[in-house]
Amino acid sequence: MIECQNITKIYKNGEIETHALKNISFKINDGEFVAIIGPSGSGKSTLMHILGCLDTPTSGEYIFEGKNISKLSDDELAEFRKNKIGFIFQMFNLLPRATVLRNVMLPLIYAGISPQKREERAKNALMASAFPKEFWHHFSNQLSGGMQQRVAIARALVNNPKIILADEPTGNLDSKTGDIVINTLIDLNKKGHTLVIVTHELYIAKHAKRIIALKDGEIIEDTAAEKSKSLKIIKE
Amino acid sequence: MLIRDLLQETFTALLSNKARSGLTILGIVIGIGSVIAMVSIGQGASGQIQSSIEGLGSNLLTVVPGVIQPGRGIVSSGRGSAQTLKNEDVEIIKKINGVTYVSPELQRRFQIVAPTGNNTNSTVIGVYPEYALVRNVAIDQGSFITENQVNSMERVAVLGPTVAKDLFDDSDPIGKTIRINKINFKIIGILQPKGSAGFFNPDDMVFVPLTTMQKILAGVDYLSTIAISVETKELMPQIQEQATAALSEKHRVDPQNPDFSILSQADILGALTQVTNTFTIFLAAIAGISLLVGGIGIMNMMLTTVTERTREIGLRKAIGAKKKDISMQFLTEAIMLTFIGGAIGIALGWILSILISSFAGIATSVSLTTILLAFGISAAIGIIFGYYPARKAANMNPIEALRYE
Numbered sequence: 070m071i072e073c074q075n076i077t078k079i080y081k082n083g084e085i086e087t088h089a090l091k092n093i094s095f096k097i098n099d100g101e102f103v104a105i106i107g108p109s110g111s112g113k114s115t116l117m118h119i120l121g122c123l124d125t126p127t128s129g130e131y132i133f134e135g136k137n138i139s140k141l142s143d144d145e146l147a148e149f150r151k152n153k154i155g156f157i158f159q160m161f162n163l164l165p166r167a168t169v170l171r172n173v174m175l176p177l178i179y180a181g182i183s184p185q186k187r188e189e190r191a192k193n194a195l196m197a198s199a200f201p202k203e204f205w206h207h208f209s210n211q212l213s214g215g216m217q218q219r220v221a222i223a224r225a226l227v228n229n230p231k232i233i234l235a236d237e238p239t240g241n242l243d244s245k246t247g248d249i250v251i252n253t254l255i256d257l258n259k260k261g262h263t264l265v266i267v268t269h270e271l272y273i274a275k276h277a278k279r280i281i282a283l284k285d286g287e288i289i290e291d292t293a294a295e296k297s298k299s300l301k302i303i304k305e
Numbered sequence: 306m307l308i309r310d311l312l313q314e315t316f317t318a319l320l321s322n323k324a325r326s327g328l329t330i331l332g333i334v335i336g337i338g339s340v341i342a343m344v345s346i347g348q349g350a351s352g353q354i355q356s357s358i359e360g361l362g363s364n365l366l367t368v369v370p371g372v373i374q375p376g377r378g379i380v381s382s383g384r385g386s387a388q389t390l391k392n393e394d395v396e397i398i399k400k401i402n403g404v405t406y407v408s409p410e411l412q413r414r415f416q417i418v419a420p421t422g423n424n425t426n427s428t429v430i431g432v433y434p435e436y437a438l439v440r441n442v443a444i445d446q447g448s449f450i451t452e453n454q455v456n457s458m459e460r461v462a463v464l465g466p467t468v469a470k471d472l473f474d475d476s477d478p479i480g481k482t483i484r485i486n487k488i489n490f491k492i493i494g495i496l497q498p499k500g501s502a503g504f505f506n507p508d509d510m511v512f513v514p515l516t517t518m519q520k521i522l523a524g525v526d527y528l529s530t531i532a533i534s535v536e537t538k539e540l541m542p543q544i545q546e547q548a549t550a551a552l553s554e555k556h557r558v559d560p561q562n563p564d565f566s567i568l569s570q571a572d573i574l575g576a577l578t579q580v581t582n583t584f585t586i587f588l589a590a591i592a593g594i595s596l597l598v599g600g601i602g603i604m605n606m607m608l609t610t611v612t613e614r615t616r617e618i619g620l621r622k623a624i625g626a627k628k629k630d631i632s633m634q635f636l637t638e639a640i641m642l643t644f645i646g647g648a649i650g651i652a653l654g655w656i657l658s659i660l661i662s663s664f665a666g667i668a669t670s671v672s673l674t675t676i677l678l679a680f681g682i683s684a685a686i687g688i689i690f691g692y693y694p695a696r697k698a699a700n701m702n703p704i705e706a707l708r709y710e
Binding site: 123156158 | 704
């Protein structure tokens with residue numbers, strides 16, 4: 070379970086202060102599937118960075134499984150990310166000169182898992198993200214975008230994270246391959262993984278069970294997907 | 306992160322850009338190779354000088370008139386200019402315990418004419434039979450000066466091989482007569498060649514009995530050198546002190562400020578080693594400049610690599626790599642480059658030094674110290690020039706790094 074309490078983030082650029090997040094509070098329970106939506110500049114990327122422990126809030130508290138992590142140092146945050154969080158990025162961010170299997174094993178290198186166990190866990194993660202076996206030893210830059218994103222999903226899964234954060238996971242894919250990716254994510258949520266997707270695309274957000282809508286750094290709506298007005302606004 | 310993983314990452318990264326890695330390594334290869342080759346020339350020269358000075362005679366002390374300050378050079382001392390060493394001094398030195406042989410010597414340059422018509426200007430030394438034992442010279446043909454010949458002031462001469470060749474070409478000189486300073490001398494022996502020792506070339510000398518030299522040739526009663534051979538190396542400082550004290554008493558001078566100097570091989574060697582060391586450092590410094598340029602090449606490549614792989618660094622940080630993990634990865638790459646370059650450079654430098662000695666005839670010597678030093682330097686260059694790029698990578702903000710285009 071994660072909890073945000075009165076989180077504010079201010080970026081300073083010389084004299085100019087930008088209030089990216091203003092006093093935001095919410096909870097996400099284990100097993101939820103949440104979509105954070107909003108137009109660009111609404112602060113959803115900033116929120117995603119704080120949820121992913123890549124950044125700390127200017128004020129307010131971020132509590133992850135009962136532990137306050139809003140004041141940790143860079144290296145302590147890295148330690149936390151290593152075990153608790155799986156990332157999926159819009160640009161996939163795979164190592165181009167490495168095989169699929171090596172890409173998926175990468176987080177385990179930093180987690181200090183022995184080489185024998187790494188391969189076993191990487192194969193399990195690839196199977197969980199429905200990645201076809203015949204491509205396991207291909208180089209990642211030989212794959213299509215949809216395939217690459219599924220490698221990235223397997224990489225996010227391999228450490229058994231508490232929460233999977235996906236930042237515009239279909240942003241670089243056509244709608245057909247985007248559907249495959251989103252269905253993979255839905256399957257993972259059904260298996261019990263907590264999933265948070267940051268997106269501005271309606272057809273992704275509509276699969277989520279809960280919608281948190283942001284505008285100008287504030288939450289304008291936090292509700293179950295079927296009751297969401299924001300989804301309808303985007304639709305229109 | 307395991308060392309195995311670190312090495313695998315490093316090899317993958319270096320192999321993915323073979324041309325750039327190769328050129329950067331080449332810079333280090335040239336740098337280390339030239340350092341090895343240059344230092345080998347310097348060490349070869351110093352080794353050659355050392356062995357030839359030791360060949361002058363073992364455990365040798367040399368008494369010369371006048372004052373010589375060690376390190377100021379021996380050549381300019383004006384040997385023979387002072388006339389303070391006398392024949393009686395020899396007896397005093399012989400009485401010191403631990404002295405095996407004493408060889409009094411008087412040397413002058415004279416014009417020498419052979420019956421063939423050839424003539425040469427060479428050093429003539431008046432000696433006792435002990436000379437051969439003290440100075441390590443060996444007879445090739447005939448015999449050396451004997452005690453009888455010294456006592457009876459005979460006009461006999463022993464030739465160094467260079468002089469023999471100059472005067473008689475290839476014919477046998479034994480039994481023939483030469484004229485030294487217009488006085489006839491019978492040749493009784495030829496020395497074996499010994500090779501030059503820098504300032505001193507025993508091959509280019511003529512040996513006559515000391516008495517003949519003093520009374521007939523030079524007409525003086527003093528000596529230019531007394532050479533003392535000492536039983537063991539450990540006794541040398543002690544004998545040096547005792548001889549100084551005894552001679553000072555005999556000459557009635559202050560032992561702190563005597564009118565003679567006693568030099569050991571160590572003194573001579575020390576002065577020459579200083580010269581060759583300066584020479585070696587000079588050569589190494591020139592080669593070191595190319596090593597510095599190679600190091601800058603490493604830094605340049607690493608900075609480019611870090612910039613190119615910004616997104617990868619961001620990703621690694623996002624999935625849990627700490628600053629140390631990132632900086633170690635790039636530092637290992639830099640060290641790997643210099644290490645490979647260092648290993649090839651050592652091989653190249655070694656081959657180069659062998660080629661130099663076989664084609665140019667200059668003595669070279671590659672020592673283990675040089676090799677270890679070269680490895681140390683190349684690893685240090687990797688660390689020094691890799692540190693800044695690695696730190697730059699480690700301190701990247703993961704959010705900005707992930708967004709980098």
